[in-house]
Amino acid sequence: MKALLFVLVLFLISVLPASAANTSQANGTAPTRIAELYSDIESFDVTLYSIQPEENLTLEVSLIRSENGNKEVIATQEFSTGSLPANTRVTKVGLWDVRNAERGAYTLRARLLEQGQILSESEYDFVYGGNSASRLRVDDLIPNSEGITVILSPNQASLFDLEYMLVDGHDVLSSTKTEKASLTSIPEAFSASWETLLENNREYTGRVKVRVYSPNRGFIASTENFTARDDAKITDIYEDETGASATVLGRSQVPFEGSLAFSVYKLNENFGTGNAIPIESVQERVPVLLNNDDETVEIAWSQKLPEGVYRLEIELLGNNGDVIEHRETVIESDLSLASSLSSVNNSTSETEASSGKRTPGFSASSLISGLVAVFVLFKEAKLKQNTRL
Incomplete structure (x- = not known):
């Protein structure tokens, strides 16, 4: 009996650390983890954080529809995370292509994998087509080669943060934030310029994520593609x-x-x-x-x-x-x-003078002046000689 109890204790000691490790990863305390999630029916973003540099981990994201206790995976994407610098938040963005989406509850499930092993896992729940109205709505979104502009309309006076994202594939190339912006009663346009160089004729995605403070800290996102052009x-x-x-x-x-x-x-x-x-x-x-x-x-x-x-x-x-x-x-x-021809000739003369050239007329006048001076000196010398004699 004692031997059986001893074996059972050894088994529990060997199993508990692994279970604790899996729990800590799921709760977001792993060295490399999923720090934040967001999704709606059109797009999603996953923010990753690592305390050490990592290369080419795999991010698996799934959109799950829940109805009457049943869960159906309706879309899945899997892609490389690329380089993750140490102690830096890195956000990955993706688009859903759900046609004829049904109203109801949905879940974004994200898994961070290394060679098939789960490093971190997290979920985000949202409702599509619900009756709850947000304090804000996005009326229009226009990204282009200069930057991005969004028009927001308030249903109630609101205080909010705006995040503008320039996305290439799943990578966020540029992110700019405006904190504690406000709207009271009329629509207003908010804009930001891109802070990175773009490649001519390349397709990018412009994204705006709005964080509304009250009554609950909810999010609204809108996404639009554009092709960069020199202009x-x-x-x-x-x-x-x-x-x-x-x-x-x-x-x-x-x-x-x-x-x-x-x-x-x-x-x-x-x-x-x-x-x-x-x-x-x-x-x-x-x-x-x-x-x-x-x-x-x-x-x-x-x-x-x-x-x-x-x-x-x-x-x-x-x-x-x-x-x-x-x-x-x-x-x-x-x-x-x-006058036009004269100006051309004058310009030519000035060019020749600046290059050290002289015209024939100028050279002849200089020669004559020199000969006259020599003749005068010679004549004065001869008169002095005759006076002495």
Whole structure:
């Protein structure tokens, strides 16, 4: 009997630590664990935390429908967590594709796995299509290459936090928070700019998560996809008979590496565009721009425009050479043709002088002046000699 009791005690000692370990992992005290969960019928997010660096763990998430005591898994996703830095909260985001969703109770179940072994497990319950109305609702969500804007309407005066997320696949590239914002009676737009560079023609997801403080600390989330594009606009132009300039403002977190094309045409007397004569075209690269950066690009015509009326066309070309914006204006010059040619000759003379060249006329006058000075000195010397004699 004593021997049997001894064996039973040894068995319990060997089993209890494993059970305690599983309980601690489920309760969120494991070294690497699921720290926070959220889901609705459209999307979910899982926040992970580790006290040590981890690589390529597996996150398994399931959407479970509960009805009359029965549970049905209606969607499951499994993906790698990538790199998890030590002592850093990392959030992973995903989208559900549930068609004809039924009203009722749902559960998000998340499991963090390492080679098939569960490191941490957690669940989040929510109700879809319930009668309980939130204090806030999302009227519209617009993410683009600049940032994200959400329009919120209050059902009651509310105090809330806003989190803006830029998502690529399951990874949150950028996250910005606005704390203790408020609405009282009318809808209002809230915006944030992305704080990271985007890749041209790549699809991203913009997400807003609203945390309402009262009566219960609930959440509202909204998600929308967009394709990042390089973008800019011309904000100011200047033109005259000597040249032109344009100021360009960046409107995207995709680096803008485009150019400006300036073209000038001589117009006939009735200013008809059909008979315009091409005079000159110049294309100049725009310095790299990001959202809200601006640069001014200046060009000069090869010669001043003679008297007449000209049409100036300015095209802003994108990274791929596509025309983003087209502007037209007129240049009215009162310079005569002779004045225009004279200005060109003067410019040529100034260029030669600055490079150390001299014109033949200048060299001849210098030679004559030198000969006269020598003749005068020679004559004075001869007079002095005759006086002595």
